[in-house]
Amino acid sequence: MRNLRQTCFRAALIAGLSVFAAHAQAQPAGVLRVAVGADPATFDPAFNDLPVGNAVDLAVLEGLFRLDPQNNVLKSLASDHSFSPDGKVFTVKIMAGRTFSNGDPLNAEAVAASFNRLLDEKVGSIYRGLYASLGTVRAVGEDTVEFHLAEPNGHILLLLASTAASIVNVKAVKEMGAEYGRKPVGSGPYKVDRFVGGEGFRLVPNPTYKGEYPATLKSIDFIVVPEDGSRMALLETGAADIVERVPPESMAAINALKDAKVVTPPSMFSINMEMVLKGSLTDARVRKALNLAVDREGIAKGVLGGLGTPSVGMVGPGTQDELRKTFPPIPFDPAGAKKLLAEAGYKPGQLLLSFTCPTGRYIKDVQVCQALAGSFENVGIKATPLVVDRGTWSKVIGMEPAARTDNMGMVGRATAGMDYTLYRLFFTGVGANRTGYSNPRVDALLKEGRATTDPAKQKAIYGEVQEIVWNDQPFLFLWYQTQAIGVSNRVQGFAVQPNETLVFDKVTLK
Amino acid sequence: MFVLRRLSSALPTLFAVSLLVFFFVDLIPGDPAQILAGPTASNEEIESIRTFLGLNEPLLTRYAQFLRGIFDPSVATSFRTHRPVVVELAERLPNTLIVSIGGLALGVLLGTVAGIVCAMRPGGIADAAITVLTLAGISMPIYWLGLLGIWYFAVHLGWLPAAGASTPLHFVLPILVIATRPAAMFSRLVATSLTESMGRDYLDTARAKGLSETRVVLFHALRNSLIAAVSVAGVQFGGMLGGSVVTETVFGIPGVGRLLVDAVSRADYPVIQYAILMFAVFFVAINLVTDLLTQWLDPRTREQERPA
Numbered sequence: 147m148r149n150l151r152q153t154c155f156r157a158a159l160i161a162g163l164s165v166f167a168a169h170a171q172a173q174p175a176g177v178l179r180v181a182v183g184a185d186p187a188t189f190d191p192a193f194n195d196l197p198v199g200n201a202v203d204l205a206v207l208e209g210l211f212r213l214d215p216q217n218n219v220l221k222s223l224a225s226d227h228s229f230s231p232d233g234k235v236f237t238v239k240i241m242a243g244r245t246f247s248n249g250d251p252l253n254a255e256a257v258a259a260s261f262n263r264l265l266d267e268k269v270g271s272i273y274r275g276l277y278a279s280l281g282t283v284r285a286v287g288e289d290t291v292e293f294h295l296a297e298p299n300g301h302i303l304l305l306l307a308s309t310a311a312s313i314v315n316v317k318a319v320k321e322m323g324a325e326y327g328r329k330p331v332g333s334g335p336y337k338v339d340r341f342v343g344g345e346g347f348r349l350v351p352n353p354t355y356k357g358e359y360p361a362t363l364k365s366i367d368f369i370v371v372p373e374d375g376s377r378m379a380l381l382e383t384g385a386a387d388i389v390e391r392v393p394p395e396s397m398a399a400i401n402a403l404k405d406a407k408v409v410t411p412p413s414m415f416s417i418n419m420e421m422v423l424k425g426s427l428t429d430a431r432v433r434k435a436l437n438l439a440v441d442r443e444g445i446a447k448g449v450l451g452g453l454g455t456p457s458v459g460m461v462g463p464g465t466q467d468e469l470r471k472t473f474p475p476i477p478f479d480p481a482g483a484k485k486l487l488a489e490a491g492y493k494p495g496q497l498l499l500s501f502t503c504p505t506g507r508y509i510k511d512v513q514v515c516q517a518l519a520g521s522f523e524n525v526g527i528k529a530t531p532l533v534v535d536r537g538t539w540s541k542v543i544g545m546e547p548a549a550r551t552d553n554m555g556m557v558g559r560a561t562a563g564m565d566y567t568l569y570r571l572f573f574t575g576v577g578a579n580r581t582g583y584s585n586p587r588v589d590a591l592l593k594e595g596r597a598t599t600d601p602a603k604q605k606a607i608y609g610e611v612q613e614i615v616w617n618d619q620p621f622l623f624l625w626y627q628t629q630a631i632g633v634s635n636r637v638q639g640f641a642v643q644p645n646e647t648l649v650f651d652k653v654t655l656k
Numbered sequence: 657m658f659v660l661r662r663l664s665s666a667l668p669t670l671f672a673v674s675l676l677v678f679f680f681v682d683l684i685p686g687d688p689a690q691i692l693a694g695p696t697a698s699n700e701e702i703e704s705i706r707t708f709l710g711l712n713e714p715l716l717t718r719y720a721q722f723l724r725g726i727f728d729p730s731v732a733t734s735f736r737t738h739r740p741v742v743v744e745l746a747e748r749l750p751n752t753l754i755v756s757i758g759g760l761a762l763g764v765l766l767g768t769v770a771g772i773v774c775a776m777r778p779g780g781i782a783d784a785a786i787t788v789l790t791l792a793g794i795s796m797p798i799y800w801l802g803l804l805g806i807w808y809f810a811v812h813l814g815w816l817p818a819a820g821a822s823t824p825l826h827f828v829l830p831i832l833v834i835a836t837r838p839a840a841m842f843s844r845l846v847a848t849s850l851t852e853s854m855g856r857d858y859l860d861t862a863r864a865k866g867l868s869e870t871r872v873v874l875f876h877a878l879r880n881s882l883i884a885a886v887s888v889a890g891v892q893f894g895g896m897l898g899g900s901v902v903t904e905t906v907f908g909i910p911g912v913g914r915l916l917v918d919a920v921s922r923a924d925y926p927v928i929q930y931a932i933l934m935f936a937v938f939f940v941a942i943n944l945v946t947d948l949l950t951q952w953l954d955p956r957t958r959e960q961e962r963p964a
Contacts, residue, residue, distance in 0.1 A: 181819075185918055193692075274704065323738075324738040327737055327739075344909075344910025344911070369820050372917075376908055385817060385818060536686070538686060541686050543695060561696060566696075578697060
């Protein structure tokens with residue numbers, strides 16, 4: 147009897163301790179300090195356009211779906227989803243019993259209201275056009291949402307997994323007005339506790355969160371420091387645990403620190419010179435000569451300090467890798483380039499080209515442009531780099547091809563979707579096709595790919611599109627930018643999406 | 657009367673500034689709608705955002721709206737945050753003023769002391785050292801000096817925070833750095849002015865009364881020397897407000913300068929326009945205060961203002 151009592155007591159003690167241990171483990175602990183370079187003016191997903199804003203939206207809000215650190219689509223608020231037989235109605239079942247951080251219910255009606263706000267012309271969201279294909283969104287009962295699509299769209303999951311499609315509390319938006327952008331009310335594991343414009347903001351655990359990624363940290367303190375040197379000093383002095391955008395010249399100094407290192411996760415940022423397909427650049431031999439003239443490896447190492455990987459396809463890594471096709475790197479072959487130019491009828495010094503580059507938009511963009519000019523000169527092209535301010539650059543690269551007076555423009559693309567990237571850039575006559583590229587076979591494939599929901603068929607379709615574009619070379623394909631983030635050794639479980647979104651799901655501090 | 661006359665003459669100036677600010681900002685390269693929409697946006701999407709922002713309205717209608725925004729903050733909102741610009745500016749202004757006023761005050765104090773030392777012992781070691789430091793202070797760009805300060809005081813010695821504005825300690829380094837230029841200028845100005853005053857008759861009278869040389873300099877000569885210094889201080893303060901763009905960027909201080917830099921890079925027209933207009937109002941006010949101070953220090957200028 148005594149033994150039985152002892153056994154029961156021991157069992158109860160062990161059970162109690164294990165519950166306590168589990169509880170203690172689940173408690174958020176530690177303050178993570180993150181220094182970012184850009185000032186997130188708003189976290190409202192309808193207007194945010196910065197990676198730091200995406201990181202906050204991922205932590206503070208939830209979507210029906212979400213992207214993991216490898217950009218794979220996962221369910222978030224959605225419990226199930228299906229297409230109607232004609233592919234025009236997409237139905238999503240949502241998790242029951244979820245609430246926003248202010249206690250408001252997160253039901254089908256709240257989800258539909260959030261999407262209808264995004265699509266409302268009067269709201270002026272910068273993503274309204276991107277999401278226009280969602281058509282109209284209706285709540286059916288408490289837990290079902292129907293998207294009555296404007297046209298069949300086989301890429302809707304990816305669209306819904308972007309932080310731009312996060313579910314906002316429309317009632318709170320109406321009450322708070324523009325202030326909602328600073329302290330969004332969502333259902334994510336964290337909520338914004340404090341926001342001082344230009345200085346920083348703090349995320350703290352959301353006690354009403356019920357999802358799979360509960361807060362692991364007591365708070366995440368962000369500090370906004372635009373100057374690279376000052377931001378790196380924060381890591382060096384131990385005032386920050388994570389610093390984003392380590393410049394190439396600071397990498398050695400950070401790596402030499404005892405308590406921190408630079409991590410270089412892949413980025414989907416694909417940097418290219420997008421050609422204006424008129425005049426001499428309508429000749430495929432000239433385009434190929436330009437591509438052969440560039441020593442990508444040399445520039446990536448010598449100019450970018452290793453923060454670039456030569457392109458092996460138009461779309462960067464992380465852009466739906468299951469549909470992505472890669473090719474052998476374009477060789478550095480100045481002799482071949484000269485030969486092609488001669489075949490196209492250009493003697494050395496006869497071909498004149500100018501290209502527009504931004505200042506401070508991409509890693510070492512100005513220096514890269516000078517290096518490219520040297521590469522072109524090397525094969526007998528008279529090249530003029532036009533290095534301009536960001537305002538002028540955005541104006542030039544946004545012009546219709548007919549209105550352009552330059553021949554190429556440096557642009558980085560990082561869009562989490564094959565359809566979004568390829569359709570907008572290469573479908574004939576689309577308003578975002580700034581090169582003037584037109585290929586009937588590509589048009590047909592892009593149309594088919596958009597309406598196809600079968601992943602195997604999509605793979606074949608987009609594989610062919612990527613191959614045609616890679617061979618046609620409407621771009622001077624350059625490299626994929628590499629992210630460089632300084633991380634203290636005490637940070638564990640930190641991840642970064644290829645679109646530069648910091649992921650704090652599993653971060654703990656030693 | 658003088659104040660009223662000056663204020664009435666400021667109004668046309670500010671109206672001219674509003675015209676220049678509005679129309680010049682409109683000429684900045686880059687379309688706000690296109691920048692907001694991003695490089696992959698279609699023409700239709702850009703057009704839709706342009707309409708939403710009211711950029712399709714005629715220029716004069718937009719100017720009228722801009723003037724209305726001076727009196728009705730609800731119509732003067734940022735393109736990016738949609739918050740009233742006056743709120744954005746009011747949140748940032750204290751930080752800018754702390755750095756600018758703190759920098760100027762420290763600069764004036766250090767410069768005046770250095771100037772007095774130079775004037776009292778011309779050609780001495782202190783004079784030579786201060787002259788060298790002054791030249792360095794005037795020549796060094798704030799940007800470079802700021803990074804040097806961060807490296808030495810924050811990284812190397814660990815005494816001060818590298819960047820941010822969350823505690824009073826965060827303002828020490830920026831104020832020290834920004835004070836170098838006015839300190840250098842004032843030390844030269846005060847030293848030259850004092851040296852000129854030293855031989856004047858009224859100082860001999862003071863000396864004849866048995867006052868010590870220090871009292872003669874501090875209580876008699878310095879007041880006259882400060883007349884020129886006050887005018888320079890006004891101009892310096894204006895320059896510091898303009899220079900806040902650089903200081904705030906280097907030290908990560910959330911001030912109006914940083915707000916302006918961000919607004920320019922994102923073509924956030926309302927923020928740029930109202931921020932510049934606010935700076936113009938400050939310049940006018942500083943000029944007025946400078947003139948009043950000069951009059952107070954130098955009675956001769958008051959005489960000139962009397963009606964004939």
